[in-house]
Amino acid sequence: MKNFALLGAAGYIAPRHLKAIQDTNNNLIAALDKFDSVGMMDSYFPKADFFTEFERFDRHLEKLKRNEHIKVDYVSICTPNYLHDSHIRMALRSGAHAICEKPIVLNPWNIDALEAIERESIGNIYTILQLRLHSAISALKAKVDSKIQNEKYDIDLTYITSRGKWYDISWKGDESKSGGIATNIGVHFYDMLSWVFGKVQENTVHLRENHKAAGYLEFENARVRWFLSIDETDLPDTVKQKGQRTFRSISIDNQELEFSEGFTELHTKSYQHILNGNGFGLSDVRESIEIVHDIRNAVISSKGEKHPFICD
Known part of the structure; x- marks a missing residue:
């Protein structure tokens, strides 16, 4: 003990x-x-x-x-x-x-x-990088790693998790304390993407506001259009009609990656992983921290592949 x-x-x-x-x-x-x-x-x-x-x-x-x-x-x-x-x-x-x-x-x-x-x-x-321990994500990585030739997958990442007025008053609404929206709610997705699809080759930001951000990331084996938001008005109508306040989607070559289940025990798995001497350390997390730092400091661009939620 x-x-x-x-x-x-x-x-x-x-x-x-x-x-x-x-x-x-x-x-x-x-x-x-x-x-x-x-x-x-x-x-x-x-x-x-x-x-x-x-x-x-x-x-x-x-x-x-x-x-x-x-x-x-x-x-x-x-x-x-x-x-x-x-x-x-x-x-x-x-x-x-x-x-x-x-x-x-x-x-x-x-x-x-x-x-x-x-x-x-x-x-x-x-x-804690619990998405790496999710069975669906592990299976995806195994599939990508098994490819004899490198293949670029086309991915749309959409994550909208509604937050109330308290958010801006709390430390989370202060970029100097939270790192901004992409860091606060997106860093675990960026870690997962880099873990599965390899090193970043391009990082373009199309939108960066207090409540939402969007851009394009290209990895060794994937092209990713991403959109993150805490604004409930961004929720798809089908989600609003159900009275839900969160929408999470990862589409790979137009096929939805189903990973909505299996989250409840991931922290326990993470702890067991650490106690067994196999925890994720600083070298594992560096890539995602570099990604969010670059997003935070990037010049906003109008060029390149844009996420459907911000297309004109």
């Missing part, structure tokens, strides 16, 4: 990490969040110590280590994107491994710095 600490216990994604720690038969000894609405912890680890101030949380872990010889083996990081870098460093300083939600950092040079720190540390840095 390994000891875990968790940062960002009140966040949306935290219950998946709590469940993964529990399902892998490990123990949470301490959690942190500046918000104290964390009653759901009672369903997982009611005896875990909880803190709303980072300094007291950090001191508590140090006291456990020195006075009671209780060491934290892993620190799970579910905090806002812009805090990941700092919290990963804290985990390594404490002698633990870091398990960080995506995006692991906002810029490629942050990866360079963390690589240097990781080499000097006892612990390793892992990230």
